Amino acid sequence: MNLLIKGGRVIDPSQGIDANLDVLIADGVVLELGQGLAAPEGTPAIDASGLIVTPGLIDMHVHLRDPGLEYKEDIATGSRSAAAGGFTSVACMPNTSPVIDSKAIASYIINKAKSEALVNVFPIGCITKGGKGESLAEMGELKEAGCVGVSDDGKPVCNSELMRRALEYAKGIGIAVISHSEDLALVGEGVMNEGFVSTELGLKGIPWAAEDIAVAREVYLAEFAGAPVHIAHISTVGSARIIRNAKARGVKATCETAPHYFTLTDEAVRGYETNAKMNPPLRSAADVEAMKAGLADGTIDAIATDHAPHHPDEKDVEFNVALNGIVGLETSLPLSLKLVEEGRLDLNQLVSLMSCTPAKILGLDRGTLKVGAVGDVTVIDPAKEWQVEAAKLESKSKNSPFLGWKMKGRAVYTVVKGQVVYQA
Numbered sequence: 001m002n003l004l005i006k007g008g009r010v011i012d013p014s015q016g017i018d019a020n021l022d023v024l025i026a027d028g029v030v031l032e033l034g035q036g037l038a039a040p041e042g043t044p045a046i047d048a049s050g051l052i053v054t055p056g057l058i059d060m061h062v063h064l065r066d067p068g069l070e071y072k073e074d075i076a077t078g079s080r081s082a083a084a085g086g087f088t089s090v091a092c093m094p095n096t097s098p099v100i101d102s103k104a105i106a107s108y109i110i111n112k113a114k115s116e117a118l119v120n121v122f123p124i125g126c127i128t129k130g131g132k133g134e135s136l137a138e139m140g141e142l143k144e145a146g147c148v149g150v151s152d153d154g155k156p157v158c159n160s161e162l163m164r165r166a167l168e169y170a171k172g173i174g175i176a177v178i179s180h181s182e183d184l185a186l187v188g189e190g191v192m193n194e195g196f197v198s199t200e201l202g203l204k205g206i207p208w209a210a211e212d213i214a215v216a217r218e219v220y221l222a223e224f225a226g227a228p229v230h231i232a233h234i235s236t237v238g239s240a241r242i243i244r245n246a247k248a249r250g251v252k253a254t255c256e257t258a259p260h261y262f263t264l265t266d267e268a269v270r271g272y273e274t275n276a277k278m279n280p281p282l283r284s285a286a287d288v289e290a291m292k293a294g295l296a297d298g299t300i301d302a303i304a305t306d307h308a309p310h311h312p313d314e315k316d317v318e319f320n321v322a323l324n325g326i327v328g329l330e331t332s333l334p335l336s337l338k339l340v341e342e343g344r345l346d347l348n349q350l351v352s353l354m355s356c357t358p359a360k361i362l363g364l365d366r367g368t369l370k371v372g373a374v375g376d377v378t379v380i381d382p383a384k385e386w387q388v389e390a391a392k393l394e395s396k397s398k399n400s401p402f403l404g405w406k407m408k409g410r411a412v413y414t415v416v417k418g419q420v421v422y423q424a
């Protein structure tokens with residue numbers, strides 16, 4: 001629980017710090033930031049010279065598949081994958097089996113994480129009972145049990161009146177509402193982005209309008225209710241524009257995108273590549289550019305992976321029947337650092353997107369290295385080159401479109417409450 005991290009470039013946007021400093025953690029909390037700090041004898045030390053030291057990274061959107069789908073991932077393996085990716089905290093979505101719509105299931109996750117997880121695991125509960133979209137879940141009970149947000153992720157809440165009530169009620173008790181925004185009628189039987197590539201491949205397309213229309217509804221409901229809303233995994237030019245406009249007129253709308261949406265286009269689907277099948281689907285080059293611009297200008301608040309492990313039997317099948325989603329925890333940081341390399345983001349923005357702002361949206365006492373804060377820290381080597389290999393991924397599942405990719409940058413130490421839980 002004691003650790004001295006010496007001589008790294010500390011980047012902590014929560015305090016406006018970007019300087020070479022030592023970080024001293026004692027009893028699991030940040031005790032001091034400064035130069036030439038001395039620690040009591042026997043305190044373990046990390047030489048971070050040439051490395052970047054940040055508040056522990058937070059992935060606010062992962063699927064740990066536990067309970068019920070442990071053949072894809074479980075809390076222990078998912079947390080190892082997170083630690084290897086530099087994440088000290090993850091928020092896990094409730095579409096497990098059973099779903100997280102009760103105190104009992106939320107407590108199961110929290111207790112199992114306490115004994116088996118390397119990183120902090122914060123459960124997200126359902127918006128609606130059973131995630132069925134028919135009536136509201138007991139949000140108060142979920143919050144009391146430790147849920148940090150509510151979402152029916154995987155599906156939209158189709159009923160606008162129910163979503164209005166959800167936003168109003170959640171505002172009253174102070175819990176974040178995370179919307180999976182999708183117009184299911186427009187999605188129909190689509191399996192990839194609707195466009196040139198879907199036509200060439202003879203696959204049914206999902207139009208961008210299916211996302212934009214749903215995002216617009218959430219923004220208007222939030223405006224009407226005077227309540228915050230967070231939009232999960234945006235992927236289109238239109239979603240970014242709608243949220244940019246909403247923010248400009250004071251609507252409390254926040255959103256996230258995932259590394260695959262600012263890295264890949266629907267060209268990646270060619271060859272009927274099921275590791276490029278996800279929901280929302282990979283879009284066009286213009287959409288990729290809109291994600292980068294949105295991250296740069298503050299329209300997009302967070303980078304989240306939507307880490308979605310699947311068994312090979314669910315991916316090594318015909319494209320139309322393959323399940324949606326990819327693992328993302330171990331590739332998120334280098335893909336995001338690439339935007340820094342390209343000059344689209346600076347490191348302060350990156351740390352805000354991957355730590356400070358997700359903490360704020362979920363109301364976590366994380367995302368900062370302020371004295372007295374929990375000693376969650378990520379130490380990053382931005383120059384470290386490595387290759388993504390299935391056998392080396394900590395996740396139980398290997399469904400990544402980035403297998404074989406050469407990456408630059410990775411977490412070399414992941415520190416949770418002053419303890420090194422991962423070392424490269």
Ligand SMILES: [Zn+2]
Pocket residue numbers: 153154155180232233279
């Ligand atoms: Zn979703």
